[in-house]
Amino acid sequence: MINDEQAVEIFKALSNQTRVNILQMLKEPEHNFSTQAHVIKEQDFEGGVCVSDIRSTVGLSQSTTSQYLSILLQSGLVESKRIGQWTYYRRNEETIKNLEKYIGLKI
Template identity: 80%
Template sequence: MNQELNPLNDEQAVEIFKALSNQTRVSILQMLKDPEPHFSPEAHVIKDEGFEKGVCVSDIRSKIGMSQSTTSQYLSILQQSGLLEMKRIGQWTYYRRNEETIKLFEKYIGSKI
């Protein structure tokens, strides 16, 4: 199933640019690119269960040093822009990068900007 993904439209790209307009949100994406070096071995980093590289909200909050509400808001903005995926497992909420959207955004920048 190597089907071509639909390209981003200008409105979707603008939402991504808005999400990336904050250094902490950019840092979250950078840490989630390869979570194991950025989070302690005790962190809730999923290695299987179909959500590899997912990191628990509480571990992200601890790493960025912000309140729970600010962390949740930043993660929500990144998710709404399509840059993050979220999954609830039991009582925990995990986030990981949405690599498909990131590739589409790279393609958008390369072809439109």
């Protein structure tokens, strides 16, 4: 379960439409992004999407995209993994489920 302070950080991360859009796109990466050639089952990061693919899909600069992903990462809404020279991001489903529980119980 998340606490009140964590919930506030999550709500701050969700206060930007583009960050919400990124989370929505990461919900179904196979429909929203190109095939991620470097993410294979053996690397245990299925559903991960490369920063450059996220950047090109949302249409922002590399620095803004990285900043938005950093905010989502710090809030716990996404997780990342470096594979070779690329960094991949995917939704953190556990945090999202815990947020649902928090809202149901506290709000």
